[in-house]
Amino acid sequence: MGSQDTPILAAVGIHKRFGALVVLDGVDFSIGVGDAIGIVGPNGAGKTTLLNILSGALLPSEGSVAFNGSDVTQSGVSRRCRLGIGRAHQVPRPFGDMSVFENVLVGAATGGGLRGRRAYGRCIEVLEICGLTGTANRRAESLGLLDRKRLELARALATDPLVLLLDEIGAGLTEVEAEELVATIRELHRQGVAIVWIEHIVHVLVRVVERLVCLDAGRVIADGQPDAVMRDSAVVDAYLGRVVV
Amino acid sequence: MTLLSLQGIEARHGLLPAVRGISLDVAEGETIALVGANGAGKTTLLRTIAGAHKPAAGRVFFAGEDITRVRAHDRVRMGIALVPEGRRLFPALTVEENLLVGAQRTRPGRWTVEAILEAFPLLKPLRDRRAATLSGGEQQATAIGRALIANPRLLLLDEVSLGLAPIAVEGVYRSLQLLIDEGSTIVLVEQDLTRARAVAKRVVCMLEGSVALEGASGELSRERITEAYFGLRRAREAGTWAG
Numbered sequence: 001m002g003s004q005d006t007p008i009l010a011a012v013g014i015h016k017r018f019g020a021l022v023v024l025d026g027v028d029f030s031i032g033v034g035d036a037i038g039i040v041g042p043n044g045a046g047k048t049t050l051l052n053i054l055s056g057a058l059l060p061s062e063g064s065v066a067f068n069g070s071d072v073t074q075s076g077v078s079r080r081c082r083l084g085i086g087r088a089h090q091v092p093r094p095f096g097d098m099s100v101f102e103n104v105l106v107g108a109a110t111g112g113g114l115r116g117r118r119a120y121g122r123c124i125e126v127l128e129i130c131g132l133t134g135t136a137n138r139r140a141e142s143l144g145l146l147d148r149k150r151l152e153l154a155r156a157l158a159t160d161p162l163v164l165l166l167d168e169i170g171a172g173l174t175e176v177e178a179e180e181l182v183a184t185i186r187e188l189h190r191q192g193v194a195i196v197w198i199e200h201i202v203h204v205l206v207r208v209v210e211r212l213v214c215l216d217a218g219r220v221i222a223d224g225q226p227d228a229v230m231r232d233s234a235v236v237d238a239y240l241g242r243v244v245v
Numbered sequence: 246m247t248l249l250s251l252q253g254i255e256a257r258h259g260l261l262p263a264v265r266g267i268s269l270d271v272a273e274g275e276t277i278a279l280v281g282a283n284g285a286g287k288t289t290l291l292r293t294i295a296g297a298h299k300p301a302a303g304r305v306f307f308a309g310e311d312i313t314r315v316r317a318h319d320r321v322r323m324g325i326a327l328v329p330e331g332r333r334l335f336p337a338l339t340v341e342e343n344l345l346v347g348a349q350r351t352r353p354g355r356w357t358v359e360a361i362l363e364a365f366p367l368l369k370p371l372r373d374r375r376a377a378t379l380s381g382g383e384q385q386a387t388a389i390g391r392a393l394i395a396n397p398r399l400l401l402l403d404e405v406s407l408g409l410a411p412i413a414v415e416g417v418y419r420s421l422q423l424l425i426d427e428g429s430t431i432v433l434v435e436q437d438l439t440r441a442r443a444v445a446k447r448v449v450c451m452l453e454g455s456v457a458l459e460g461a462s463g464e465l466s467r468e469r470i471t472e473a474y475f476g477l478r479r480a481r482e483a484g485t486w487a488g
Binding site for chain 1: 260262280282283437438439440453467475476477483
């Protein structure tokens, strides 16, 4: 499965500038059907900007984005979401005074385009995958951090994505909580959802992904198997500074 | 003599735990460097020491006194000064005026406006320039000067090289080395490991709010620090890391 076929999501020659600031400087990125890729890199490397360009939250200054072989460069977030690109954010912002179930239902109805029984059915399925069945009727604002992260994941999942973009959803969790989140994401991956995951907590990331891409100063500096990437001297230098001989 | 002692510090940002049970002693005259990935809790720990962030648990002792409940501005008077990330100068004030703002809670000592201009020669001709018109390196020197003018016993520096051109970083670190040689006590957060190890006797590597590795700069190899920095030992224990 995956890399040999048409990529499910591909970005080619991506440049992104904010005024004089070059954030992405010619990035090529692609992910095959059902693959799992981690994106790492020091602060300011351009990781979240790349994710924003993949999700449609930002337009690239140059370059193109294709989903399943079709150009989506000019498509916005909602269109891409309906095509099958889901996104979970670093800081979950659920509708606080709505129940967990209602929050997921919003995802199924607006992002997934589902109505009535099909939408309800999808929600029940997603809540179970994300371990939220027991808290389905609680108000979202009463949830702890792990359940908020699970809800963020569930809302994205309710849109029935083929690719799930995850932005540092492991931040702030205890080891045990991170382990639970990893188990959920692994299950999604097993079910065939392609995963693009930005995460600073590398040891959590490598429990799921089979490939790592490292960005630094808007360019890809390493791409390959996780252990090879994290031992790459360019990667270590990017994080910790160069060794002065 | 131990100047700063942290005991079981926990700090949160809302639901998010940032520092998870850190205990650390810093001796008078010692320079230690906190390193770690984004989100490891370095800045929160520094702000907790300065009194700018209230810990959820644990105690902060300074010169033997429990200062956990002492407010930030009173800690400045006691001798703790923070140079925050991003400098945070008053852009409409001149270099000298920015320095004098720092002198509001000053302790007696050798640092005066004149002494700071001597120690940071690049600031001398800029004395009457507004902070907004300075380069990044000049702003950083002013921010360090503003902390020094309080004549602190403990100087906390948060990523002083962030966003600066390499030549400006050189200048800032040359001045810092003078302070270190004089026996100042410094806790600095620095992403560049080579620089951190060059100026600090001890390196503390943080991972997800805890201390992952701690030791004398000369004794910790870059490989061990890299492993702690990324939490690779945990990955190996979980069987997901080949290295």
